[in-house]
Amino acid sequence: MTGIASARAGFTSAAGPVAKVILEKPQGKPNTLFKRRDVNSDGFVTLTEHIGNPKNRDVKALTRQFKTRDKHEDERWSLEQIKRGQ
Secondary structure, three states: HHHHHHHHOOEEEEEOOOOOOOOOOOOOOOOHHHHHOOOOOOOOEEEHHHHHOOOOOOOOHHHHHHHHHHOOOOOEEEEHHHHHHH
């Protein structure tokens, strides 16, 4: 067994216990996500900016996601809304 496989399994090595490796999908930081999506830098993300290039994208699902998170129903997200998960 390799070092990574044994670490995942929680085995010990000759030097002592091997820490478990936790593999998770990295979460994006709100600021980074917001800057990528706010194409025109107006301080808000619109549905069009959220969808981006619609080619090969599930536009219906992205639209539902956008509307679900648009709690103020103003058809845009602010950075604060994204941070608060609204």
